[in-house]
Amino acid sequence: MVEAIATARGIRTSAQKAGLVCELIRGKNVNQALATLQFTRKTIARDIAKVLRSAVANAQQDEAFSGDIERLFVSAAYANQGPSMKRVRPAPMGRAYRVVKRTAHLTVQVAERPLKIARVATDVAAAAGKGEAAAKPRAKKTSGKTAAAKA
Numbered sequence: 369m370v371e372a373i374a375t376a377r378g379i380r381t382s383a384q385k386a387g388l389v390c391e392l393i394r395g396k397n398v399n400q401a402l403a404t405l406q407f408t409r410k411t412i413a414r415d416i417a418k419v420l421r422s423a424v425a426n427a428q429q430d431e432a433f434s435g436d437i438e439r440l441f442v443s444a445a446y447a448n449q450g451p452s453m454k455r456v457r458p459a460p461m462g463r464a465y466r467v468v469k470r471t472a473h474l475t476v477q478v479a480e481r482p483l484k485i486a487r488v489a490t491d492v493a494a495a496a497g498k499g500e501a502a503a504k505p506r507a508k509k510t511s512g513k514t515a516a517a518k519a
Contacts, residue, residue, distance in 0.1 A: 370434075370480040371443065372427035375473060376419045378450050379412070383472040386412045386447035390474075398424055398440045398478060416445070416474055423478045434480065444477035 379386070389410050393401035398420065405417040420442065427433055427440060450471035457465045 369482060370427050370430050370432050371477060372423050372430060372479075373475065373477045374419045374423035374426055375475045376415060376422075377473045378471045379415050379474055380469070381412045381415075381472050382470040383447040383449040385410070386416070386472045386474055389413050389416055390445040390447055390476075393420070393442050393476075394445045396442055398437060398442065401442050416476065419474050419476045420445075420478070423476045427478050427480070439481045439483075440478045441481055442476060443479040444475070446475055448473045448475070 405413045450473050453469040455467040459465045
């Protein structure tokens, strides 16, 4: 199974805001995630889309990659807090307010879904009818009283 990671460090947004957009794409197919990011009305979505494309390119460079991008999905997407820049803003009466300009580290991990192999029934099991008996649901036991008698 192929896994690839891409990280963008020092992006000028808070990790909390970026984490909200990361939740939208986690677990989705790559094409579906890119479409979601394209129509998300958050500025950080552009940066996350760029990191996602980079992770896909990293997966394509792996020798074990099958070449089918349709099988890739976002296995992990998260935003960690980066270094904060401290700035000073003038306040009334000679005071100063502290302004914290936050940054985030964006990480996207893509992985390849395993191929689904269909299970083939053998002729012996089909002849015995075991497959049909297991598929039938059991009847629910009732107490014999009708709905009219209960009312």
